[in-house]
Amino acid sequence: MAYEARYVFKPNPGADLAAVMKAMEQGAALWRKHGAQSPRLWAITAGELGNYVLSVQFENALAFAQVVDPLSADPEFRAWQARNAEAGHIAWVRSNHARELDLGG
Structure with a gap:
């Protein structure tokens, strides 16, 4: 069974996108420090644009x-x-945790 955590955020208007990317790199490094193997950052390109x-x-x-x-x-x-809260570059939209279900096929 696969399990995935998704943390959705949106840069605030006027945010420094380079600072946002640096913060996410730092966050991914912290996940890896504690054993996560695959932190990935996705840009939403349809639906909730900008997230x-x-x-x-x-x-x-x-x-x-x-x-x-x-x-x-x-x-x-x-x-x-x-630091992220103080910088004011991003707003967290939501967190989702998903568990893969076997379809038996």
Whole structure:
């Protein structure tokens, strides 16, 4: 079973897009620090134009928990979150967690 976490955000009007990309690179590095193998950044090009998605895939929910629990407790991650809030470059739209279901085929 695959498990995916998706964090949807939108740059605020007038935001420095280079600063946004740098912040997402730093965020992905923090995920990797705690064992995530595949953080990816997506630009939405249809539907919710202007949104971006940081996605992270795992084998299952247990593998997710083994990464996200220490990540959430990491002072460096908390400082990264605080810097993003203070900079005001992005607004989080939503977070989605998806679990792949077997269709038996």
